[in-house]
Amino acid sequence: xxxxxxxxxxxxxxxxxxxxxxxxxxxxxxxxxxxxxxxxxxxxxxxxxxxxxxxxxxxxxxxxxxxxxxxxxxxxxxxxxxxxxxxxxxxxxxxxxxxxxxxxxxxxxxxxxxxxxxxxxxxxxxxxxxxxxxxxxxxxxxxxxxxxxxxxxxxxxxxxxxxxxxxxxxxxxxxxxxxxxxxxxxxxxxxxxxxxxxxxxxxxxxxxxxxxxxxxxxxxxxxxxxxxxxxxxxxxxxxxxxxxxxxxxxxxxxxxxxxxxxxxxxxxxxxxxxxxxxxxxxxxxxxxxxxxxxxxxxxxxxxxxxxxxxxxxxxxxxxxxxxxxxxxxxxxxxxxxxxxxxxxxxxxxxxxxx
Amino acid sequence: xxxxxxxxxxxxxxxxxxxxxxxxxxxxxxxxxxxxxxxxxxxxxxxxxxxxxxxxxxxxxxxxxxxxxxxxxxxxxxxxxxxxxxxxxxxxxxxxxxxxxxxxxxxxxxxxxxxxxxxxxxxxxxxxxxxxxxxxxxxxxxxxxxxxxxxxxxxxxxxxxxxxxxxxxxxxxxxxxxxxxxxxxxxxxxxxxxxxxxxxxxxxxxxxxxxxxxxxxxxxxxxxxxxxxxxxxxxxxxxxxxxxxxxxxxxxxxxxxxxxxxxxxxxxxxxxxxxxxxxxxxxxxxxxxxxxxxxxxxxxxxxxxxxxxxxxxxxxxxxxxxxxxxxxxxxxxxxxxxxxxxxxxxxxxxxxxx
Ligand SMILES: CC(C)[C@H](C(=O)O)[C@@H](O)C(=O)O
Ligand SMILES: CC(C)[C@H](C(=O)O)[C@@H](O)C(=O)O
Numbered sequence: 001x002x003x004x005x006x007x008x009x010x011x012x013x014x015x016x017x018x019x020x021x022x023x024x025x026x027x028x029x030x031x032x033x034x035x036x037x038x039x040x041x042x043x044x045x046x047x048x049x050x051x052x053x054x055x056x057x058x059x060x061x062x063x064x065x066x067x068x069x070x071x072x073x074x075x076x077x078x079x080x081x082x083x084x085x086x087x088x089x090x091x092x093x094x095x096x097x098x099x100x101x102x103x104x105x106x107x108x109x110x111x112x113x114x115x116x117x118x119x120x121x122x123x124x125x126x127x128x129x130x131x132x133x134x135x136x137x138x139x140x141x142x143x144x145x146x147x148x149x150x151x152x153x154x155x156x157x158x159x160x161x162x163x164x165x166x167x168x169x170x171x172x173x174x175x176x177x178x179x180x181x182x183x184x185x186x187x188x189x190x191x192x193x194x195x196x197x198x199x200x201x202x203x204x205x206x207x208x209x210x211x212x213x214x215x216x217x218x219x220x221x222x223x224x225x226x227x228x229x230x231x232x233x234x235x236x237x238x239x240x241x242x243x244x245x246x247x248x249x250x251x252x253x254x255x256x257x258x259x260x261x262x263x264x265x266x267x268x269x270x271x272x273x274x275x276x277x278x279x280x281x282x283x284x285x286x287x288x289x290x291x292x293x294x295x296x297x298x299x300x301x302x303x304x305x306x307x308x309x310x311x312x313x314x315x316x317x318x319x320x321x322x323x324x325x326x327x328x329x330x331x332x333x334x335x336x337x338x339x340x341x342x343x344x345x346x347x348x349x350x351x352x353x354x
Numbered sequence: 355x356x357x358x359x360x361x362x363x364x365x366x367x368x369x370x371x372x373x374x375x376x377x378x379x380x381x382x383x384x385x386x387x388x389x390x391x392x393x394x395x396x397x398x399x400x401x402x403x404x405x406x407x408x409x410x411x412x413x414x415x416x417x418x419x420x421x422x423x424x425x426x427x428x429x430x431x432x433x434x435x436x437x438x439x440x441x442x443x444x445x446x447x448x449x450x451x452x453x454x455x456x457x458x459x460x461x462x463x464x465x466x467x468x469x470x471x472x473x474x475x476x477x478x479x480x481x482x483x484x485x486x487x488x489x490x491x492x493x494x495x496x497x498x499x500x501x502x503x504x505x506x507x508x509x510x511x512x513x514x515x516x517x518x519x520x521x522x523x524x525x526x527x528x529x530x531x532x533x534x535x536x537x538x539x540x541x542x543x544x545x546x547x548x549x550x551x552x553x554x555x556x557x558x559x560x561x562x563x564x565x566x567x568x569x570x571x572x573x574x575x576x577x578x579x580x581x582x583x584x585x586x587x588x589x590x591x592x593x594x595x596x597x598x599x600x601x602x603x604x605x606x607x608x609x610x611x612x613x614x615x616x617x618x619x620x621x622x623x624x625x626x627x628x629x630x631x632x633x634x635x636x637x638x639x640x641x642x643x644x645x646x647x648x649x650x651x652x653x654x655x656x657x658x659x660x661x662x663x664x665x666x667x668x669x670x671x672x673x674x675x676x677x678x679x680x681x682x683x684x685x686x687x688x689x690x691x692x693x694x695x696x697x698x699x700x701x702x703x704x705x706x707x708x
Contacts, residue, residue, distance in 0.1 A: 084546040085553075093547075117584050119473040143512070143550040153517035157550040158497070163507035192438040193601065196497040196511040199439075223601045226580055227609030230471050247547065247577045248602070255581030 003036040004310055007068040007275065011046045012087075013284030014294035015074020021296035021347025022072065025319055026303045028351040033315035035307070040068065045091035047078045056090030062098065066274065070306050071095070073279035074299065078286055092267075092277075096134050099274035101267035102165065103172050104132035104246060105305070106281065108233070108253030108263075113327040114337060116258040118230065128236040130253055131173040132246020134267060136165045137197075139243045159197045161242070166201060170208040172270055173240035177215045180237055185209075187219040188241035188249060201242065225249070229256055254281060261295055261336050264302035266309060278306040295334040296347045297323055322353035357390040358664055361422040361629065365400045366441075367638025368648035369428020375650035375701025376426065379673055380657045382705040387669035389661070394422065399445035401432045410444030416452065420628060424660050425449070427633035428653065432640055446621075446631075450488050453628035455621035456519065457526050458486035458600060459659070460635065462587070462607030462617075467681040468691060470612040472584065482590040484607055485527040486600020488621060490519045491551075493597045513551045515596070520555060524562040526624055527594035531569045534591055539563075541573040542595035542603060555596065579603070583610055608635060615649055615690050618656035620663060632660040649688040650701045651677055676707035 006026075010019040023039060030037045042065065043049055044057045056076075058064065065071055077087045095101060110116060110126040143157030177185040187205045191198035202219065209217050220228060222245050228235060229252050241249055254263040263281040280298025288294060301323055308316035326332050332349035333339025341349065360380075364373040377393060384391045396419065397403055398411045410430075412418065419425055431441045449455060464470060464480040497511030531539040541559045545552035556573065563571050574582060576599050582589060583606050595603055608617040617635040634652025642648060655677055662670035680686050686703035687693025695703065 085549060088546055089549070117473060118471055138513075139547050139549070141549070142510075145550075145554065151517060155515045155551050155554040156496075156512045157548060158510045158512050159492075161509045163505060190598070190601075192442055193493050194511060194598070195439060195443070195493070195495070196499075197509050200499065200509040222598075223605035226602055226606040227614055230584060230606065230609045231614075244544070244548070244576075247544075248580055251577035252580040252584065252606075255584045260581055260585075 002312075003038060004069040005038045005040065005067075006306070007065040007071045008039045008041045009045050009071060010041075010074040011076040011284065012048075012078050013075055013286050013289035014282070015076070015284055017289070017292060017294050017343050018280065018296040018299035019072075019074045021343060021350075022299035022303045024347050025300045025322070025351045025354060026307070028354040029303075029307065029315045029319050032318060032354060033312065035312050035315055039072075045073075045076050047081050047087070050082060050087070056087060057094070066099070068275045069310060071275050071277040072303065072306060073277050075280065075282065075284040077284050080286060093139075095277050096267055099269055099277070100135065101269045101274070101276055102133065102135045102169060103266070103268040103270060104134040104250065105266040105268055106130045106132075106250040106254070106263060108236075108257055109259070110257045111259060111327050112324055113330070113333070114258045114262070116256070118233070118256055121233070126233040126257055128253070129176060129238050130246060130250040131169065131176060131238060131240045132250055133165065133169040133241070133243050134246075135243070136160050136162060137243035161197050161200055163204070166204045167208065170205055170240060173238055174208055174212040174215055177217075177238040178212055182237040183215050184237035185215050185217040186225070186236055186239045187217065188222050188225050188239065188245040189219050190222045190245075192221060222248070226252055229253060233257070251281070262297035262301065264298055264305050266302070266305045268309060276306075276309055278302040278309070292342045292344070293335055294343050295336050296343050297327070297350070300347065300350055318354050319350075322350050325353045326350045355388055355390050356666075357392060358423040359392045359394065359421075360660070361419040361425045362393045362395045363399050363425060364395075364428040365430040365638065366402075366432050367429055367640050367643035368636070369430070369638055371643070371646060371648050371697050372634065372650040372653035373426075373428045375697060375704075376653035376657045378701050379654045379676070379705045379708060380661070382708040383661065383669045383673050386672060386708060387666060389666050389669055393426075399427075399430050401435050401441070404436060404441070410441060411448070420453070422629045423664060425629050425631045426657065426660060427631050429634065429636065429638040431638050434640060447493075449631050450621055453623055453631070454489065455623045455628070455630055456487065456489045456523060457620070457622040457624060458488040458604065459620040459622055460484045460486070460604040460608070460617060462590075462611055463613070464611045465613060465681050466678055467684070467687070468612045468616070470610070472587070472610055475587070480587040480611055482607070483530060483592050484600060484604040485523065485530060485592060485594045486604055487519065487523040487595070487597050488600075489597070490514050490516060491597035515551050515554055517558070520558045521562065524558055524594060527592055528562055528566040528569055531571075531592040532566055536591040537569050538591035539569050539571040540579075540590055540593045541571065542576050542579050542593065542599040543573050544576045544599075546575060576602070580606055583607060587611070605635070616651035616655065618652055618659050620656070620659045622663060630660075630663055632656040632663070646696045646698070647689055648697050649690050650697050651681070651704070654701065654704055672708050673704075676704045679707045680704045
């Protein structure tokens with residue numbers, strides 16, 4: 001019987017409310033598929049921890065969670081209490097950089113029973129992945145300000161693309177495309193306007209494409225690509241983009257399918273040198289925290305992605321199937337989707353469907 | 355009788371086909387409102403010109419068109435014949451920079467009779483402007499490559515925001531918001547991820563907001579902002595963004611309203627030191643060029659924006675009204691909108707409605 005050690009970090013706000021449901025469903029799937037999961041809980045990466053200790057995480061956070069098979073993460077951030085750059089850069093973005101989680105992966109899928117803002121689309125029509133570079137690009141730490149408070153004042157920030165950084169994310173994306181029936185990759189660019197880094201990105205895509213002759217690929221400038229997410233979401237299979245472009249596309253995609261509140265994500269270190277983080281796309285949602293009404297599906301779906309990443313494909317799939325069946329039933333959904341179940345009732349419903 | 359000198363540049367592909375219809379409608383509106391327009395035609399900024407002369411524009415292009423009251427522009431670019439960075443950077447982007455057209459302005463409006471990809475939205479629900487910084491930001495010329503063809507290879511490109519550049523676009527956007535009934539401004543940011551330039555943008559927005567106490571304002575990170583264009587397009591009134599964010603939002607917005615093929619744009623120098631350029635959002639469309647089926651509405655609507663910019667508000671409005679009435683009639687629309695009129699028939703129909 002395979003055993004995995006999972007670091008559990010509920011974090012802030014509704015992260016703490018949806019986490020127990022995520023674990024409940026993971027346990028049901030593990031039981032069914034003969035997998036053993038050991039959950040170790042950590043209270044850091046949260047406002048509560050910061051209030052007590054003056055920092056988001058203990059100094060030895062890497063020793064504490066660096067040997068786990070994966071990190072199951074709720075949500076972090078509470079802008080009214082702590083600035084984003086302290087909470088996010090002190091935890092989530094630290095994980096991405098220091099655990100070299102260079103892939104950010106999110107599904108875009110039209111699910112049954114989820115109200116979509118797009119007209120005339122049916123479940124099955126839209127089903128693709130956004131692969132985002134997660135460590136470099138536009139999110140760099142290089143830049144600064146000169147001549148403050150004068151008319152000459154200017155601020156710069158560099159976008160940085162390394163050969164290693166670009167090639168490895170493209171390789172991951174092409175491999176993913178190759179593993180899918182459509183074998184189709186779309187690259188997000190803006191080489192007609194951003195004239196130095198983006199032509200380099202295009203150049204590396206072309207070079208990588210040569211190694212994957214079975215994959216059909218195309219590219220769109222980010223402006224028209226966002227338009228096509230709305231106009232032709234059925235065109236896509238695997239979409240790869242830089243840190244910023246991937247960030248945009250992986251919020252816009254779920255919005256187009258109405259799933260932004262329930263979408264999952266993985267921050268993945270494919271080599272397994274470090275643990276990967278799986279977290280719902282939604283944040284800590286201070287406005288509804290503490291009321292027990294948060295939708296646990298994003299957390300649960302992230303658990304499915306985690307199992308797939310660990311190699312437990314069957315167990316992961318059984319969770320995704322259970323989510324689809326739960327969503328299709330009106331009463332077992334939470335309020336945000338027009339149902340009347342609370343967080344726990346929805347989590348239990350999915351667990352029973354597994 | 356007021357007289358304006360307009361430099362007319364049809365450019366490439368369908369630019370040449372829609373331009374005569376744009377002029378036809380402008381003439382009708384001018385006649386009705388007692389305005390006199392003098393059109394001077396120029397063949398540069400096109401592949402034809404490049405083929406003959408080896409450059410996109412004559413050396414004295416600034417003398418030729420720099421004294422006109424406005425530039426009415428069709429489309430430029432023909433990727434199969436000439437790379438974008440030659441055609442676009444040799445004309446359109448040159449205009450923006452050298453004529454200091456620091457505002458790129460585009461309407462996002464749900465029009466009657468235009469099929470929208472969004473479910474359950476009616477004309478009137480969506481009506482806002484995207485104001486884009488058009489000269490600096492992410493479209494900079496600063497950066498380079500080091501250690502080519504080795505594992506150490508890296509490429510950088512700086513985003514550059516100047517105090518002057520940021521403040522003037524924000525001032526334009528706040529003034530526009532103040533002139534509208536809702537008086538609401540939304541700023542596009544990404545200060546939680548792009549940690550140097552974007553916090554500066556936020557800081558300048560906050561400073562500018564103090565000068566416009568009558569304007570309500572908010573800000574969204576670009577990822578969730580694109581999502582909200584799809585989910586809540588009725589939230590917006592004036593949306594302001596950097597060169598890249600504005601570029602994205604001003605394609606996505608028209609896509610959400612189904613108008614990407616008919617949307618207009620202005621590249622504006624508000625001080626009037628240089629002429630402004632008015633052009634449809636669509637490009638030269640090599641795939642349908644030469645067949646007389648292109649939709650002239652984007653060109654015509656751009657003419658309306660030009661008249662408004664020149665101070666001829668009534669004349670501009672009469673064109674927009676004529677467009678709305680034409681779109682509402684099924685037969686006088688072009689194929690792309692489900693009608694069966696050709697370019698000329700559609701142009702004539704709008705001209706008659708003026
Ligand atoms: C053609 C391209 C350089 C241009 C831009 O990105 O500015 C276009 O997308 C636009 O919006 O006018
Ligand atoms: C919170 C923020 C820094 C983060 C990002 O931009 O990467 C978020 O939007 C995400 O997509 O995980």
